[in-house]
Amino acid sequence: MSEILSWISQWMNSQCNGDWEHMYGIKIGTADNPGWYVTIDLAETELEDLEMETDVTENAEDDWFFYKVKNKQYFGAGDLSKLEFLLYTFKKLVENHKA
Secondary structure (H helix, E strand, C coil): CCHHHHHHHHHHHHHCCCCHHHHCCEEEEEECCCEEEEEEECCCCCCCCCCEECCCEEEECCEEEEEEEECCEEEEEECCCCHHHHHHHHHHHHHHHHC
16 A cells, blocks of 8 residues: 555544544545545544635646635545645645644
8 A cells, every 4th residue: 555545544544533534534536627636524533613715726728726615625626637736735734733
């Protein structure tokens, strides 16, 4: 398992308390432009009050991404090469929030 998948699995496990996992979680899917999206619920976590947003970074039609934290959710989207980047970006948000 890659480092980021191991980390996100550990983060998810640390949120599970018998209740959280029944209402919240992580969703990874594909978009039609084509690309990836990642939605991570932050309600009842240490990040639930965080809010931020980036502009879309578009270097080319097939090289783009953006992410935001709003309404107690991390949401990121990007081209087909950006899935790991979106997960690492979430990891950095978690680590920076703890610092």
